[in-house]
Amino acid sequence: MHATQQSPGEWVRIHPLAVRAGHWVNVVAVVIMVMSGWRIYNASPVFDFYFPKSVTLGGWLGGAIQWHFAAMWLFALNGLAYLGYGILSGHFRRKLLPITPRAVFHDVLEALRGRLAHEDLSVYNAAQRAAYVSLIAALVVLVLSGLAIWKPVQLYWLAWLMGDFDNARVVHFLAMAATVAIVAVHVLMVILVPRTLPTMITGRARRTA
Ligand code: HEM
CATH class of the missing domain: 1.10.287 (Helix Hairpins)
Structure with a gap:
């Protein structure tokens, strides 16, 4: 239907x-x-x-x-x-596009005021889209910097792109810190809007409107 x-x-x-x-x-x-x-x-x-x-x-x-x-x-x-x-x-x-800075700014502000409605669970708001895209980007940087640290000889160009081996370690650490920070906010949002959790388990939700 x-x-x-x-x-x-x-x-x-x-x-x-x-x-x-x-x-x-x-x-x-x-x-x-x-x-x-x-x-x-x-x-x-x-x-x-x-x-x-x-x-x-x-x-x-x-x-x-x-x-x-x-x-x-x-x-x-x-x-x-x-x-x-x-x-x-x-x-x-x-689900993740488009993202405009204006919409992200608006939705983050509304979320901080506790006024961000998440009625239609099939659509991510702009704050969620920005968080998920940033998270995916941080995870990609984690993998690339991890590869540079793991195989610094074979993948020397990857370490070189990040400065050198020691810099690749710092990049790896910062990408981890960004991931942990975004995930902390992500889990906090799930606790604040618990209706979203069953949808990530069963895949379904009842329409409210
Ligand atoms: C116990 C920890 C976690 C819980 C309870 C949780 C829960 C959820 C829920 C309920 C959603 C759907 C939100 C909605 O429909 O509005 C979601 C989406 C998502 N979560 Fe988590 N999450 C957790 C940890 C993580 C971690 C560790 C990552 C990545 C490092 C992550 C990445 C994502 C991404 C990328 C999406 C969007 C998925 C898509 O639609 O493609 N989450 N999460």
Whole structure:
């Protein structure tokens, strides 16, 4: 049935299976990568602080590297499948575009005032679009800087693009920090608008209007 002919109370499809499966696999992979990454960082900190051992994974440097590399394959393959699906199916074009600075500014302001309506769960508002696109961009930078640190000899040009090996480590850290910050706001928004959570699990929601 056509969307405009649907009435309140009817079930509508919000998130396709490919996006839902990819999203939750990604959550597992990202949590493992971030926590083991913090343990790897602690072995040779770039900045003047350590992460508390209780929030790290792997126990020691060798263990953390094994977790990081195991989750890396899950994360990269899942990410490539998501990017491929998003581009080829038109999902990104339909759900994440267009984004205009004006609309993002407006919706972020409304969200801060607690006035941003999220009635139609099948459409992302401009603040969400900006957050998801920034998140995807941060994850791409994470992978590229990670590759530069992993294979600095074979992929010397990648490290060179980021300055040098040490700079690639800083880029990797900053991309991690951006990812963690955006995800923190993302999860806070899900807690504030809990109706969105079941849609990312079952893929469906009842129309409210
Ligand atoms: C426990 C943690 C998380 C929860 C509960 C959660 C929940 C959700 C929900 C409910 C949506 C749909 C929002 C809506 O329909 O309005 C969503 C979308 C999304 N989330 Fe998460 N999320 C979590 C972690 C993450 C992480 C770690 C990432 C990436 C690093 C992420 C990236 C995304 C992206 C990119 C979308 C948009 C997907 C698309 O439509 O293509 N999320 N998330």
